[in-house]
Amino acid sequence: MIKKTVHFSFALGLYGLLIFFIAYSYPGKENFDLLRLFPARNEIFQSWLLTLYISLSSLVYSMIVGFVLYLSSKSSLLFIQYVGRIFDEVVFGSPLIVFIIAMYYFIAIPMGISNRLNVGILAFSLYMAPYMKTLLDGAMKSIDDAQYQAMKVLGFSKGQSYRYIILPQVIKLIFPPLIGHLTFIIKGSSLLSVIGVRELYFQIDRIQANLLLYVEGYLLMFITYLLMTIPLVAMSRWIERKLSL
Amino acid sequence: MKIVTENLTHIYDGKEVIKDINLSVEGVEAIALIGPSGAGKSTLLRLLCKIEEASVGNLFVNDVSVHDVEAKEYYKKVGFVFQSHNLFPHLSAIENITLVLEKVHKYSKDEAIKKANLLLEQFGLSEHSHKRPSQLSGGQAQRVSIVRSLAIEPEVLFLDEPTSALDPILTREVLRTILELRNQHKKFIIVTHELGFAKKAADYVIYMEDGVVIEEGKVDILDHPKTNKLRQFVEYVMD
Ligand SMILES: Nc1ncnc2c1ncn2[C@@H]1O[C@H](COP(=O)(O)OP(=O)(O)O)[C@@H](O)[C@H]1O
Ligand SMILES: [Mg+2]
Numbered sequence: 001m002i003k004k005t006v007h008f009s010f011a012l013g014l015y016g017l018l019i020f021f022i023a024y025s026y027p028g029k030e031n032f033d034l035l036r037l038f039p040a041r042n043e044i045f046q047s048w049l050l051t052l053y054i055s056l057s058s059l060v061y062s063m064i065v066g067f068v069l070y071l072s073s074k075s076s077l078l079f080i081q082y083v084g085r086i087f088d089e090v091v092f093g094s095p096l097i098v099f100i101i102a103m104y105y106f107i108a109i110p111m112g113i114s115n116r117l118n119v120g121i122l123a124f125s126l127y128m129a130p131y132m133k134t135l136l137d138g139a140m141k142s143i144d145d146a147q148y149q150a151m152k153v154l155g156f157s158k159g160q161s162y163r164y165i166i167l168p169q170v171i172k173l174i175f176p177p178l179i180g181h182l183t184f185i186i187k188g189s190s191l192l193s194v195i196g197v198r199e200l201y202f203q204i205d206r207i208q209a210n211l212l213l214y215v216e217g218y219l220l221m222f223i224t225y226l227l228m229t230i231p232l233v234a235m236s237r238w239i240e241r242k243l244s245l
Numbered sequence: 246m247k248i249v250t251e252n253l254t255h256i257y258d259g260k261e262v263i264k265d266i267n268l269s270v271e272g273v274e275a276i277a278l279i280g281p282s283g284a285g286k287s288t289l290l291r292l293l294c295k296i297e298e299a300s301v302g303n304l305f306v307n308d309v310s311v312h313d314v315e316a317k318e319y320y321k322k323v324g325f326v327f328q329s330h331n332l333f334p335h336l337s338a339i340e341n342i343t344l345v346l347e348k349v350h351k352y353s354k355d356e357a358i359k360k361a362n363l364l365l366e367q368f369g370l371s372e373h374s375h376k377r378p379s380q381l382s383g384g385q386a387q388r389v390s391i392v393r394s395l396a397i398e399p400e401v402l403f404l405d406e407p408t409s410a411l412d413p414i415l416t417r418e419v420l421r422t423i424l425e426l427r428n429q430h431k432k433f434i435i436v437t438h439e440l441g442f443a444k445k446a447a448d449y450v451i452y453m454e455d456g457v458v459i460e461e462g463k464v465d466i467l468d469h470p471k472t473n474k475l476r477q478f479v480e481y482v483m484d
Binding site (some may be wrong): 057145147149150152153155156157160164165168169172 | 323327397
């Protein structure tokens with residue numbers, strides 16, 4: 001146990017050194033002052049909350065759309081299967097930033113929809129949906145035929161089978177990768193800045209440009225994003241341990 | 246137990262794997278279904294248990310038409326034990342049993358736990374009741390899954406080579422459990438390759454080959470086969 005702590009401290013120390021070296025060799029280091037961003041704290045905090053809001057909504061919506069995609073892949077109608085599969089392929093093959101821009105400027109705007117935030121969340125949710133579908137698909141496949149036969153001969157109804165046997169296993173399986181997807185969503189939400197959503201990246205970027213505090217601004221971005229992602233990852237590890245008893 | 250089949254035929258991919266079987270067995274308690282692999286034993290069992298619908302013909306278990314009965318009703322009356330245990334992996338041994346009792350058979354929680362505990366104790370599994378399937382040996386898991394099937398007090402229990410996935414030592418403990426069923430006069434049909442065990446556990450034997458019933462009768466046909474095919478099979482297996 002002690003050994004582990006020592007190793008961890010050394011690793012942290014290494015990164016500390018690296019940061020020190022970068023700071024030391026940076027030409028404008030005399031003027032470095034993170035506190036000069038302090039007056040903008042309210043705007044930054046608001047945008048931090050907005051990023052959280054975007055991320056959590058996108059998580060929920062992408063799970064819903066992902067579930068629909070999953071159902072479409074199980075449809076008895078081949079047409080429906082293809083509709084889902086083509087969507088999957090388009091998403092898997094295109095960069096998020098292109099997807100967001102195309103959704104906003106070429107689909108939403110011509111349709112007269114101009115709420116950047118909602119379009120952004122919608123685009124992002126659609127983009128994440130095939131990943132959610134893949135996750136669900138993998139988890140469902142882990143329940144083998146033998147279990148389905150057992151459910152049948154023990155007399156469970158379909159609803160009971162899902163509620164008491166399938167879902168508990170699937171939820172346990174998808175939880176850890178789901179947190180992985182959520183951290184991806186949090187990071188990816190910064191791309192909504194390209195359509196002018198005032199989320200964390202957009203806001204800090206504007207402030208640092210106004211105040212000419214680029215180093216401080218980018219450092220603050222690192223810190224504020226890590227403040228969301230690191231606790232999430234830690235939490236998921238913890239829950240994962242709890243679940244897999 | 247009463248088992249009747251009329252012109253029972255089943256086809257997989259254009260191939261007849263059950264060929265016009267007519268059985269009429271009554272007043273027996275335990276049937277051993279034997280024969281070389283590929284004979285159609287598992288298929289016959291799956292048909293009797295309504296896991297699959299027969300292509301042609303009728304079949305009756307205790308005068309219930311397997312074709313006509315609703316699955317939900319039928320599975321209150323019969324149980325099935327598979328080659329490998331297929332307990333639900335996210336539930337403990339006892340939860341595997343109580344879930345069925347509570348949700349399908351509408352026991353109260355207390356009744357279900359009481360009954361499960363009683364059965365687990367009866368079959369020497371009490372100490373494992375709170376373990377997950379992954380923490381049980383293959384033999385223990387299979388015994389729990391037999392207990393799970395018994396908990397609903399089925400009229401007939403179907404067992405398809407319940408020991409084929411186990412090593413010889415674990416096999417013995419599962420076979421002992423099945424002999425215990427016999428002592429309690431539970432009614433069951435078992436597919437097995439263990440002829441010595443079949444003689445002890447069953448009072449009736451059905452010998453199949455290639456989708457056809459070659460010979461059937463009281464268990465002593467294993468000692469005195471009438472057909473050459475059964476004689477050869479017995480000699481081959483006993484070797
Ligand atoms: N689900 C299936 N699909 C196609 N063929 C099958 C299936 N199950 C069994 N068979 C075929 O049916 C025949 C009988 O199989 P089975 O009933 O499993 O025999 P046994 O249990 O006596 O070994 C075999 O030839 C097997 O290949
Ligand atoms: Mg078989």
